[in-house]
Amino acid sequence: MRPFTYIAPQTLDATLDALRTAQPGTKILAGGTTLYDLMKLDIETPPAVIDVHRLVELDTIDPSERELVFGAGARMADVADHPAIRTDYPALSESLWRAASQQLRNMATVGGNLLQRTRCAYFRGGPEFPCNKRTPGSGCAAIGGQDRGHALLGGSDSCIATYPGDFAIALIAFDATVDTLGPNGERSVPLAELHVEPGEDPTREHVLAPDELIIRIRVPATPAGRGSTYLKIRDRESYAFALASAAAGLTFDADGMINECRIALGGVATRPWRATEAEQTLIGQRLTPQTARHAGEVAFAAARPGTHNGFRVELGIRTVADALRTAGERATR
Template sequence: MRAFAYVAPETVDDALDALRTARPGTKILAGGTTLFDLMKLDIETPPAVIDVHRLAELNTIHVGERELVFGSGARMADVADHPAVKAGYPVLAESLWRAASQQLRNMATLGGNLLQRTRCAYFRGGSEFPCNKREPGSGCAAIGGHDRGHALFGGSDSCIATYAGDLPIALIAFDAVVDVVGPAGERSLPIAELHVEPGDDPTREHVLAPDELIVRIRVPATPAGRGSTYLKIRDRESYAFALVAAAVGLTFDGDGVVNECRIGLGGVATRPWRAAEAERSLLGQRLTPQTARHAGEVAFAAARPGRYNGFRVELGIRTVADALRIAGERATP
């Protein structure tokens, strides 16, 4: 790890002042569970870090009648264990506690979780492997290489690295919004617009400017929160990243017909992925094994498998169907 300067602001305004005058490449430090790993691998080499993890303004959790509001510095463990979140929005709680070990959840923050970088082995494996995300123009070793864990959606000729986060999959399914502050003031944007696909520039992973800071995440309240789940399929039950994940929420009308459906896909795309067509396929239908399976097929109809990850298409279809079944049981009075 290379030497770096350390700044510990006492308020959000102080943090913004530090960002305004920061040298290029300066990074925000929250829980550190991703940044320190990348610094030790010499992938991130910031000249300075700005530590915001003690800022009380960022550490709030509020579950209201109209929306849930989480400070970007709230710990994953605290949100996952919040009684109102567990009872009314199991999809959020499950996406958090299935994401990492208890030790990591005790340190990792929501804002840092949103902006974590890929776990692609070629990206993290050092200069012996070409990686456009790490060294622009060098190539992508995953394309035509060992792509078992790489993206089925959103890839390009430059990169097929999978987005690794869990919470953002639930957030995109439930229309969450992030509030960001910077020199021009505060702005809000849907979580669906925060991350970008690699295109020709895999180094650009989100739309935030270097001097902007996520301050909070807002999730609109909905009855579909109660009838929800986050189903994560992985090689081992704990401490592994998703082969496929599905964040699902449902509500039914009085006749048992689906009148609200939300589906987010994780572990299969270069960014958090919303399966909007699959959602529409269930509206006005009864949830049966056949309609659930069909929704999964619609969700994965546009998948583009490579050499070794094609098995995840069928796995994904079944994961969506199973998640719909679980959510349906929770949504039924």
């Protein structure tokens, strides 16, 4: 790890002052569970880090009748175990429980989790492997290489690394918004617009400026929260990214027809992926094994398998169908 300057402001105002005068390349440190890891690998080499994990203004959890509000500094474990989240939004709770080990959940923040680097083994593997995300213009070793865990959706000729997070998948299904703060003021960004596909510049993963800080996450209240789930399929139960995952939420009318449907995909795309066309296939329909599978097929209709990851199309379809079944059971309790 290279030497760096450590800055630990005690208030949001002091944080803004630090951001105004920060050297180019300075990073914001929250839980540090991803940043320190990449610094040890010499992938991230910031001249300074601004530690915001002690800011009490960011450490809040506020479920209300109108919306859920999470301070960006709230710990993943605390949000996952909050009684109101577990009862009214099980998909959000489950996405955090299944995201990492207990030790990491106790340290990592929900804001930092949203902005963890999109990465793959080639990105972490060192200079012997070409990686446009690490060294622009060097190529992508995953394309035509060992791509078993790489993206089926949203990839480009420059990068097919899969977005690794779980919480963002559940959040995008429920129309979450992030509020940010920087020297230029405060703004709100729909989560659906926060992350970007790699295109020709895989180094750009989100729309935030280098001096912009997520301060809170807001989720509109919806009855579909109670009838929801987050299903994650992976090679092993811990310390593994998803091979396929799905967040699903449903409500039914008095006749048993679906009147609200939410589906988002994880583990299969270069960013959190909302499957809006799949949702529309279920509106006004009964939830059956056939309609649930059809929704999964529509969700993966645009998938572009590579050399070794084609099996994950069928896996993803089944994951969506199984998540819808669980959501349907919860919605009709």
